[in-house]
Amino acid sequence: MEKPSRIRQLDPAAICRSSDPMAVRELLTKVGDKWTIFVVLSLDLLGGRARFSELERAVPGISQRMLSSTLKNLERDGLVVREVFPEVPPRVEYEMTGLGRSLLLPTQGLVDWTKANWEEVRRAQSKYDAK
Amino acid sequence: MEKPSRIRQLDPAAICRSSDPMAVRELLTKVGDKWTIFVVLSLDLLGGRARFSELERAVPGISQRMLSSTLKNLERDGLVVREVFPEVPPRVEYEMTGLGRSLLLPTQGLVDWTKANWEEVRRAQSKYDAK
DNA sequence: CAGAATCCCTCAAGATACTG
DNA sequence: CAGTATCTTGAGGGATTCTG
Numbered sequence: 205m206e207k208p209s210r211i212r213q214l215d216p217a218a219i220c221r222s223s224d225p226m227a228v229r230e231l232l233t234k235v236g237d238k239w240t241i242f243v244v245l246s247l248d249l250l251g252g253r254a255r256f257s258e259l260e261r262a263v264p265g266i267s268q269r270m271l272s273s274t275l276k277n278l279e280r281d282g283l284v285v286r287e288v289f290p291e292v293p294p295r296v297e298y299e300m301t302g303l304g305r306s307l308l309l310p311t312q313g314l315v316d317w318t319k320a321n322w323e324e325v326r327r328a329q330s331k332y333d334a335k
Numbered sequence: 336m337e338k339p340s341r342i343r344q345l346d347p348a349a350i351c352r353s354s355d356p357m358a359v360r361e362l363l364t365k366v367g368d369k370w371t372i373f374v375v376l377s378l379d380l381l382g383g384r385a386r387f388s389e390l391e392r393a394v395p396g397i398s399q400r401m402l403s404s405t406l407k408n409l410e411r412d413g414l415v416v417r418e419v420f421p422e423v424p425p426r427v428e429y430e431m432t433g434l435g436r437s438l439l440l441p442t443q444g445l446v447d448w449t450k451a452n453w454e455e456v457r458r459a460q461s462k463y464d465a466k
Numbered sequence: 467c468a469g470a471a472t473c474c475c476t477c478a479a480g481a482t483a484c485t486g
Numbered sequence: 487c488a489g490t491a492t493c494t495t496g497a498g499g500g501a502t503t504c505t506g
Binding site for chain 4: 368369370398400401404423425
């Protein structure tokens, strides 16, 4: 009987062997930036579709510049689509794609981990800082 | 019958309501930095315990400064422990904690998503950039 | 061997102002 | 309303040198 290897579970070697070994880190860098996760979660919370000003209100503290930039990146990655309505005043709506929604599930894994373990992380930090 | 709500699945409202609404983003910022994921995965690949120079070799391109800094952060967060052996020449070993190992599982969710969808992201980027 | 110290540079992000 | 343009700052990270 084979031992239930930790490596089989995570397979980090496969990550390093993959055709694009940086993909995972690239993803995490994107998702880990200042506003992306808040914009994505807010967009989902708003029903998966919202206009610029709605998102601006839904994400407290974000500037127009950063919201615009974040949405542009999300659109570029195919995670949201941008729809412009030829009206006056202008209306632009952003909607999550299937790809974007599919990213919500693994994100949930991190959310759950954080909920379960953040206090322990905080305690470790306090203990470390006490030295 | 209730509609199977997307919100119930992800519950972003709960994130915003949580006692520390920034925790998830903080975590993602940490994990999303330049070297953390490579160090964590390499440490796991090396059996969950390794010394400084082993990690240096296992993570191509990392400098001593960044490896030291990354390990210090991981130690501060309670994800690895640092053990110093009073020898000459000095020997220092780093070992993943249970908390650190527990983070590998949700990370795997992101790894899987990336494997499954990165090509589509790349295609979206190319299409976007073509404009 | 396992770092710490120092210097330098780039870029993410904030502040503010302007516009079709 | 939905952005863009410009300027500025601070933190992350690279290169190099030094040391217990």
